[in-house]
Amino acid sequence: KARVLDGRVCKSAFSYTTGLAMVRRTAEADIVRLRKYETPIKRVARNLCLDPALIAAIISQESRVGLLLDNGWDQERHKYGLMQLGGQQHQPFGVWDSEEHINQCSTILVLAINEVRARHPTWTWDQQLR
DSSP states (O other): OOOEETTEEOGGGSOHHHHHHHHHHHHHHHHHHHGGGHHHHHHHHHHHTOOHHHHHHHHHHHHTTTTTOBTTBOTTSOEETTTTEETTTSOOOSOTTSHHHHHHHHHHHHHHHHHHHHHOTTSOHHHHHO
16 A cells, blocks of 8 residues: 655555556556657667666656656756756756756766665675666
């Protein structure tokens, strides 16, 4: 069962298995909007040695491929872009749905993954990514 806080679903209320099923359904619903970004996602992924599906999944989960955004911003105007870059931590590059912005957010993702890998070298890749 999901708890609702301020009209939003509390993500931690879902089991891991239920969460995966929900992520899968969300991604399937977003696939048409994701096609618009297929080329920039693939270019960024190739340049950063990332799986394009990972970038697409983050875009789907964070902004529903822009569906949840108002001129690139979330409802609280704290996060910006398809991948929801925290505006207080980083100065956004490019337009919210541009390749430049996808590259910026994906670069931050790579740095974060590398930080986790350095701290936990014995973890599996799935554990590090999670």
